[in-house]
Amino acid sequence: MTGSAEGAERTPGRLAALLIDASAEAISAAGGHAGGVYLRSGTPGLLRLAVLEGLPGPLFRPWWRLHADRPFPVADAYRLGLEVVLPNATETMRRYPQFAAGLPFQFGSLHVPVAGRSAVYGVLTVLRPSAADATELLPARERMAQVAEELGSALGALEDGDASAVSWDGGPLCVRPPSGRPPTGRVGRFAWDPATGLVTADERLNVVLDATAGEADGTGEAFAEAVAPGDAERILAALREAAGGRPPALPLYVRAPDGALRLVEVWGPHDDSAPFGAATVRGVVLDPGPGAVADAAADLLPDGVFCLDRVGTVVYANPHAARLLRRPRTELLGRTLWEGVPWLNQPAVEDHLRGALLSPEPMHFHVRRPSAHSREPAADSVEGDVLAMSVYPGRDLLTCTLRLGHRMADVPAGLPEAHGPPEPAGAPSLSPLYRPIVLAIALTEAVTARQVSAVVMRELLPAFGGRRLAIYLLQERHLYLAWETGFPKGFLAPFEGVGLDERLPGVETLTSGRPLFFDSMQQLADAYPGIALDATEGARAFLPLIASGRAVGSCILGFDRPRSFSTEERTVLTAMAGLIAHAMEKAQRYESEAALARGLQQALLPRRLSQHPLVETTGRYLPGTQGMEVGGDWYDVVAAGDGLALVIGDVQGHGVQAAATMGQLRSAVRAFALGDRPPDEVMSGTNRLLIDLDAGLFASCCYIRLDPATGVAQAAVAGHLPPLLRRPDGRTHVVDLPGGVVLGVDPQAQYPVAELRMEPGAVLALYTDGLVERPGVDIDDGISALRVALAKAGAPGARRGGRLLAGVADRLTVTARHTADRPDDIALLLATRRATPPRRK
8 A cells, every 4th residue: 555655646746757858858859949748637628738848937828728629739739639740930820820929930830649548648849940841840740759659658657547647737847958058067966865865976066066075975954055055945845846756847046155156956766777876866066167258258248148048047147237137146147037027027028038939030129127216117218218138049048138228219110119017927918919919810710709708708818917807799779798707796787788878887888989998996986986896996998899880799807906008008908899899790690690500400300200109219419509500410210111210310511501411311311211222222322312412522321220029120331430229238339330431422332231139128329420529539438438328327118207218318418418619510319119019098
């Protein structure tokens, strides 16, 4: 039991080590400068960034979480199980405009799924310099695929016995990539044994620490004091974390006794034949040296110069940079830029840093600094409060230069100037220039009011730091709530159905066509005395939704704290309101058309199934909800001589054409069945009909003729999923039937006939792929899950509230019925054979 518990404790550390190693190997194999691993999480359909190597985590916070159904390369690689290769920015924009709009820089990327025997665990991602085309990346692609395959095997072994072992629900581990150049300073190695608490140092570490041979050996506490007396606790904490299997997310920058900067890195235990033993924590101490020639030269430059490593830590700053940033060098070195200089945490600065990290071009921009007595940028900046800043990319470091600038003379043409108050530390942000672009692209794929609202919540709220959203739509001169999130339960109920003559901000913003902004709830209360307020004191924005001059509704944004809205933010929010209005108008039009389309679909499905005294049947049809077009799934039960024909089929695609083709096929199958033609002739005749129709579509179909008296069934299959048979004792299995190709492809196709037997009380289940297919999950797993559900559904002959087989059908489709976004239609047909006819009442 002890060994098992120990293994369980080390699983997270083992997982982290596997992901970090694979990420480093993939970056090296693909010639990249950054990368990471996305992993499935405990939330179905949500991927989380588990490892980010070579990039600062806070700058890429908007990409820490990713839904598997979003049109992003990582999501496609995970959901489809295919490699996604984007050699350059042009190809990225063509295939993934949302992704390109969020990171509009010159880089290429590779995304390779990490799969085990029966599941996709995540995606290995590498960002690299642009290439001319995908053929140039073939060698890198092959090497990355091998790394992903090895990682998948390792994760599969880790998962054995613990299905939750391979998932990630926290933030990413931000890792500094291996340096592309040898260190210029002195490096020493050490090992720490957690069991004894003793440290063993090599000879070079004795040199770094100015110690005699063996003097650096001793307890962990003594070692930490020797390396950095003021940071000893941080070093000891890092050792303990590494021993527990989780190395520190970032290298430690610490101070030597003389105040010089040192870097400490540690690694967790490895089972190998390393010089220091198998079960130790290992690490290095790097001392750049107090008088490095380059640093000494940069110290004398008239411009401010500072350097960041690839995870955003300031590793050098000359005295002039410290003066311009108004921060002591001791508060800069060893800290991330946004920790050392909080007022640089501005959207435009973040975007330029992202650009320098991802593309080879230097970034030049201007930024206002705070006044001498404030840490916030001055609202009325005067000449001299503007800094001209340049960021020069490098493989291992970003070199940044600073000098005093003038607001007009020194601003290069076409370059935006960073201004306005910084956003809260750690808040995700995109440049205001790209926010409308990202929202507009995302809205093009939303076709229902619910999908539009979800896009607004996902793309607009985080960009401005909002926490509450309400969208009202106009119907017959009244506003009705279409979507809300973040408001107290029931708070918006009194505003439901308000007329356009009410004096409320949500009404007046629509009737006047002007957005309304309130910096605080007190401002709102002063403007609208007596209005109901929730408990927060935060700001509110009321935006009119007007499309092509037609009133659509209004949008309310809520914030937890008071805040002001800059002119730029007001402009951007107003523009976004126009985008939302057009998307909502389109959604309303589509939903009206959908009601008509669903009516057509229902008219094509059977209203009543043919009956037989010895057979009970029931069917279910659930339309897809993600699109507005009807589908081509159908089922039917037809009298065939003295027996019954059970039919299910699925026409490729969606739309009116698919539905019309489905209607024609259903009619053809019924005609053949009523003539009691053998199953193979039914399939062959229907196949030739579909080819003659020249509809450009194909269809799958399963046709079973059942003799109710004997229970003998003859089946023919055209590319359809296998039926399930539940025996009277509850044993349930997949019926393996030989089949032919789908209908509509080969006019000479043959459809062999197979025989099976249904005992009294047995249940036969026919279904379409919408019931068993899930993104990122093998369809065989979906069929297995349906088989288990059918086995547990209970004997259909046992009455439950007067319902027989219908209760089983409801239980098999309950999950699908409560799934808001069904990507495909679902058809289900169940049949059971009775031993005797039911007694008449």
